[in-house]
Amino acid sequence: MKFDTAYSLSLDDKLSIYDVRDLNFDETADFDSDKDSFLCPNDACRAVFDADNVLSTFNAKNVNYLRTPHFKNKPGTRHIDGCRYASSQKTATGENDDEREDNFPSEFVLTRRQYERKTPVVGIDESVPQEPTKAPSNRFTTSHNDGDTTPDKTSVFAHPVECYVSNIDDKDKLKAMPLKIGEHTATYWAFFKKIEYLQDNKGLIYWGKIKEIKDYTSSFRIDFEKKVWLDKKPYSVNVYLSKKLIENYRKRSAFLEQIKAAASSERPLYCFFYGVTPQLKQVPSKKNPEQTFGVFSANIENLDHLIIREAPGME
Structure with missing residues (x-):
């Protein structure tokens, strides 16, 4: 199962996979997704497990990509009953679930999102912060929705572009999905x-x-x-x-x-x-x-x- 959003332990915030890509290539940011831990974005699910119950990333560091970037469960990733991020047997090992972007942001924000590291990451070989047993925070920011919903806004241009490109064969969907940029609101089909x-x-x-x-x-x-x-x-x-x-x-x-x-x-x-x-x-x-x-x-x-x-x- 693929999903667009995960909780970053080092930043103590929810990031989209496009936020992660943006940070990985940003030479002004102290960030490396390989040294971070990404956890379930569902707050109730995340609070139950330790910080080593992590997700993996797909296409987080490739400069060029053809298949849609996303987070996905590792074989040992656990979720509570009813968590919508739990993998089914059909999708856990399949590779057909990353062909299109299904998480359409309703707004492309022109001001770049600012990220503030809350927990320093240690050493080049370490993949978890200094206090790996500390329970992940349930803190939220105004840039993201509460609960386990995916963000409806993005400041990373690659996100709406991927939505359009990967769904180009579904004109009805593109004509139905709204997008706001600045004061202008239209559908994805009309905006591109x-x-x-x-x-x-x-x-x-x-x-x-x-x-x-x-x-x-x-x-x-x-x-x-x-x-x-x-x-x-x-x-x-x-x-x-x-x-x-x-x-x-x-x-x-x-x-x-x-x-x-x-x-x-x-x-x-x-x-x-x-x-x-x-x-x-x-x-x-x-x-x-x-x-x-x-x-x-x-x-x-x-x-x-x-x-x-x-x-x-x-x-």
Whole structure:
């Protein structure tokens, strides 16, 4: 059985698997999921067992992934009767339960969630905090729901993107699930807009198949395969990632690893981004600088709101 949320013993808080991934790659955070202990998110269930009754993670550290990240029970993980996180015999050992994301956040929060470590983790080889016999806290924060429900908000862009990508074959579900970003509320289906239709609405999550990634060593440009039609003319679309933006990014190493691999990859890749809408610009021609040509382009302003990934079944 897979689930999206678990209780982090070191942070004394409930984290989604996407929070864990975000922290693992964050060079400003003192966090390593391999050195943490993750327990059942059900408060009543967690209070019954010792801190060694842990869960495992799936795709918590892979920079690129195809199968949905999640927490899951280990063979020896125990739960109280009636806990919805208990594995059935059919799903405990199966590998067909991680094909899609079922925990749809109803809001994508633009302000990044702040995490505060409550219990220091010891030593590089230790996997539990200094007081392993101490009962886990039942403390809550306003960013998460009480009880054993999963969070209905997320500040990690990968979460709504995974919901959309892994459920792309179920349009009815995507059209039924609500999503709020800022003051705008729509369905997942309406919020994700193909790049060639970017003129339809502003403030959406735009996505498209990548034609090429231009590697300028310290900056990058992502060119999309599809063009935008305006006044019966096709225009190319791209987004630019500046040197300053990348150098100041808190997940710089992981991002550079990912985009450099993507630039040389022959596999079909897609780019999703939020926060900017490419606008028609006139740029000078390389062959003749005195001449210009039109292109829809935007400078990405926040790398937390951009994802490059494989997305089978998108087109």
